[in-house]
Amino acid sequence: MKNLKIKAARAAKDLSQDDLAKICGVSRQTINAIEKGDYNPTIKLCRAICRALDKSLDELFWEEDENE
Amino acid sequence: MKNLKIKAARAAKDLSQDDLAKICGVSRQTINAIEKGDYNPTIKLCRAICRALDKSLDELFWEEDENE
DNA sequence: ACATAATGTCAACTATATATTACATAAAGT
DNA sequence: ACTTTATGTAATATATAGTTGACATTATGT
Secondary structure, three states: OOOHHHHHHHHHOOOOHHHHHHHHOOOHHHHHHHHHOOOOOEHHHHHHHHHHHOOOHHHHHOOOOOOO | OOOHHHHHHHHHOOOOHHHHHHHHOOOHHHHHHHHHOOOOOEHHHHHHHHHHHOOOHHHHHOOOOOOO
């Protein structure tokens, strides 16, 4: 499922996918894939994204239903 | 760095590493390695651990300082 | 002392997160 | 219309998360 929470938080900081990628030290494609929702980042990268966007893990990465 | 928070939450539920591993659908060695602290699980596994232990991502997996 | 359960750890394997390069399209500015 | 920036999406390659099997050690129980 798409992660719109990241997209929104990124928009709130006026950062492009590429900006966020550079701050987190990963490639733009990785950020794109995470927002697109078809994968499963490591906790370390999740923390980096949270720090960059001033959000908590629960705010950006919790999901009530693990499937679909 | 060691993750004592998981160890404590697991103890509070009286679960062995093996019990937790089975609930989360991973191997005992994976749980052991995460508690030992020398690696970087995926967010999906983190959520599974949180559900099993009734804790939030922030409670079990946030870290103030990413290094050491 | 013995048995059993829980943990630590290693080696070899498989699955998948992430990188790199590249190209196509969409949005926004001029 | 043109240019630039942002995004979507492949293909191939590499690093590392997670598995499996095995053995040693440390509790805990009797």
